[in-house]
Amino acid sequence: MILKAKERGNAPQLARYLLAMRDNEHVELHDVRGFISDDLVEAFREADAIARGTRCERHLFSMSFNPPEGADASIGDFERAIEQVEAKLGLEGQPRAIVFHEKDGRRHAHAVWSRIDSERMRALNLSHYKIKLRDVSRQLYLEHGWAMPRGLEDRSLRDPLTFTREEWQQAQRAGLDAKELKAVFKTVWETSDNRAAFEQALKERGFWLARGDRRGFVAVDYRGEVYALARYSGVKAKDVAAKLGDPQELRSVEQVKADIAGRMTAKLQEFIKQAERDAARRSLQIDFRKAEIVGRHEKERRQLTEAHEKRWQAETRKRAERLPKGFSGIWHRLTGKYAKVRAQNEHEALKALHRDRAEKDAMILKQIEERQVIQRDIRAQREAAQDELLRLREDVAHYMRNDRHAPDHTPTRKREKTREEGRERAPRPHRRHGFEP
Numbered sequence: 345m346i347l348k349a350k351e352r353g354n355a356p357q358l359a360r361y362l363l364a365m366r367d368n369e370h371v372e373l374h375d376v377r378g379f380i381s382d383d384l385v386e387a388f389r390e391a392d393a394i395a396r397g398t399r400c401e402r403h404l405f406s407m408s409f410n411p412p413e414g415a416d417a418s419i420g421d422f423e424r425a426i427e428q429v430e431a432k433l434g435l436e437g438q439p440r441a442i443v444f445h446e447k448d449g450r451r452h453a454h455a456v457w458s459r460i461d462s463e464r465m466r467a468l469n470l471s472h473y474k475i476k477l478r479d480v481s482r483q484l485y486l487e488h489g490w491a492m493p494r495g496l497e498d499r500s501l502r503d504p505l506t507f508t509r510e511e512w513q514q515a516q517r518a519g520l521d522a523k524e525l526k527a528v529f530k531t532v533w534e535t536s537d538n539r540a541a542f543e544q545a546l547k548e549r550g551f552w553l554a555r556g557d558r559r560g561f562v563a564v565d566y567r568g569e570v571y572a573l574a575r576y577s578g579v580k581a582k583d584v585a586a587k588l589g590d591p592q593e594l595r596s597v598e599q600v601k602a603d604i605a606g607r608m609t610a611k612l613q614e615f616i617k618q619a620e621r622d623a624a625r626r627s628l629q630i631d632f633r634k635a636e637i638v639g640r641h642e643k644e645r646r647q648l649t650e651a652h653e654k655r656w657q658a659e660t661r662k663r664a665e666r667l668p669k670g671f672s673g674i675w676h677r678l679t680g681k682y683a684k685v686r687a688q689n690e691h692e693a694l695k696a697l698h699r700d701r702a703e704k705d706a707m708i709l710k711q712i713e714e715r716q717v718i719q720r721d722i723r724a725q726r727e728a729a730q731d732e733l734l735r736l737r738e739d740v741a742h743y744m745r746n747d748r749h750a751p752d753h754t755p756t757r758k759r760e761k762t763r764e765e766g767r768e769r770a771p772r773p774h775r776r777h778g779f780e781p
Contacts, residue, residue, distance in 0.1 A: 345409050345410055345411050345412075345417070345425055345481060345484045345485070346408075346409075346410040346412075346481065346493070347407060347408070347409060347410075347425075347429070347477045347478075347480060347481045347484075348407065348408045348410075349405065349406065349407040349408075349473060349474070349477055350405075350406050350407075351402040351404070351405055351406075351459070351470065352402050352404050352406055353392075353395070353401045353402050353403060353404065355388035355389065355391050355392045355403075355404055356385065356388060356389060356392070358388060358404065358406060358456065359384045359385045359387075359388040360385070362384065362441075362443045362445075362454055362456070363384060363385075363443070367447065368445045368446060368447050369446050369447055369448075369634070369638045369641075369715075370444070370445070370446040370638070370641070370642065370645075371443065371444070371445055371446075372443065372444040373441070373442075373443055374419070374442040374443060374444050374453075375440070375441065375442040376440075376441045376442075377439060377440045377441070378437070378438065378439030378440060378458070379391070379439050379441075384441055384443070387439070387441060388404075388441075388456075391403065391404065391439065391458045391460070394458070394460050394462055395458075395460050395467075397465050398460060398465055398466060398467060400459065400460065400466075400467035402459075403458060403459050403460050403467060404456055404457070404458060404459065405433075405435070405456065405457045405458075405459050405470060405473075406454065406455075406456045407429065407454065407455045407456070407477075408452055408453070408454050409422055409425055409426065409452060409453040409454075409455065410450075410452045411450075411451075411452070411490070412485075412490050412491065412493075413450065414716075415488065415490055416709050416712075417451065417488075418705045418709075419444075419701060419704070419705055420701075420705075421488070422442075422444075422453045423442075425453075425480075425484055426440075426442065426453070426455045428480050428483070428484070429455070429477065429480055430457075432476050432477070432479070432480050433470055433473055433476060433477075434468060434470075435457050435468070435470075438457045438458055438459070438461075438468070439457065439458040440455060440456065440457045440458075441455070441456050442454070442455050443456075446708075446712070448715075448719050448722075449712055449715035449716035449718070449719040450712070450716075451708070451712060524730050524734070525571075525576065526576050526577075526578065528549055528551075528734070529563070529571070529573070529576040529577045529578075530576075530577055530578050532545040532546055532549065532577070533577040533578075533579060536587075537587075538587065539553075539587065539588040539589055542587065542588060546563055547741050548738060548741060548742075549734070549737060549738055549741065550565055550566060550734075550736075550737025550738055550740055550741045551563040551564065551565050551571070551737070551741075552564045552565075552600050552603075552604065553573075553588075553594060554570075554594055554595055554596060554597045554599075554600040555591045555592065555594040555595065555596050555597070556570070556572070556591070556597060557596075557597065560573075560581065560584065560585060560591040561573040561574070561584055561585075561588055561591050561594070562597060563576070564597055564600045564601060564604070565737065566604055566608070566616070566737065566740050566741075568601055568604075570597055615739075616736065616740065619732065619733070619736045620733075620736075622732070623729050623732060623733055626725060626728075626729050627726075627729065629725075630722050630725055630726065633718065633722070634718070634722065637714070637715060637718060641711045641714075641715070644707065644711070645704075645707065645708070645711075648703065648704060648707055649704075652700045652703070652704070655696075655700075656696065656700070659692070659693075659696055660693075663689040663692060663693065664689075666685050666688075666689065667685055667686065667689070
């Protein structure tokens with residue numbers, strides 16, 4: 345499993361994030377331990393209140409547990425991984441909460457511990473926890489026989505297209521996938537030898553080179569989004585400076601934005617809006633299909649939970665009836681039979697708990713498998729939409745680069761259809777919308 349961790353405060357905000365359905369298809373509060381309340385929000389408020397008695401501001405230790413794609417990790421697998429982390433970091437017995445998230449046919453877990461030792465009223469020191477978690481992560485991959493990521497084997501081989509939450513949010517605003525966006529910048533960087541070539545390659549993809557306020561070099565798109573060049577290209581700032589030279593020779597971000605705005609004719613703006621509306625419509629179709637299956641899966645889980653609760657209550661009553669009451673109960677206690685019956689009941693209750701969990705695991709894994717089949721179709725549709733939006737940027741840049749000519753604002757496919765009207769011709773592959781000079 346990929347393990348990510350962070351020391352943090354603001355417990356109420358974390359509780360809201362963990363329970364939010366906006367970015368998740370299924371959310372389940374699996375376990376709350378060591379708090380007075382079983383409600384996650386109230387439990388985290390309790391953690392905040394206790395931490396106020398100390399000087400510790402980042403009193404929570406928050407972790408995510410992500411199995412590799414295609415792995416069938418059960419509830420027990422997650423629990424054992426969490427226990428291994430506790431043992432490695434010395435968090436045994438600390439107040440803890442576990443929440444399961446599912447999205448795009450994959451399940452992962454979040455575990456959050458309070459770092460405050462309530463008896464001594466001081467925070468536990470989790471020194472070098474990233475190194476320790478890397479060891480645990482490697483061990484989990486070996487135990488399960490999963491293919492270990494190259495970056496976990498050797499840090500120098502880490503995926504350069506990984507992204508932060510800030511980068512993901514920026515890509516969302518631009519309507520693009522964060523990995524695709526970073527791949528564009530990385531490709532431009534690797535195929536350019538100097539600033540002129542780099543700037544030209546950026547323009548061809550709908551980005552303009554500029555001088556940043558805080559960072560030396562940035563890129564600006566037609567939407568006004570500003571991208572940190574070193575971060576998105578996956579290179580060091582000194583390497584950017586070595587290839588691109590002095591950023592003071594470039595126009596500022598505001599100047600570039602003003603230039604782009606000045607070239608945005610009403611017809612071009614309408615073309616962009618139409619292309620984005622088309623992409624949004626395809627996205628809505630995908631979302632509708634996903635919502636349909638998520639709703640059905642949620643109903644199946646709810647029905648299974650209700651069936652388990654009903655069966656548990658019936659079995660509990662049956663076990664309770666075995667325990668003798670009154671004078672008979674006193675006699676059974678004296679003879680030791682009461683203890684035997686109670687031990688039998690506890691054994692059966694534990695067995696029933698494992699049975700219910702196995703049934704729940706089987707249903708969830710079956711649903712995830714079904715969801716992954718649909719996710720492959722969804723991914724293909726999203727990739728097509730991403731390709732259209734990236735091509736839109738190229739078209740915008742192409743039109744701006746040639747705006748000295750009077751453009752024919754009719755989209756390419758419509759013009760071709762007009763020219764070919766009345767003539768038979770062989771079918772042609774799909775071609776993107778665009779403007780020609």
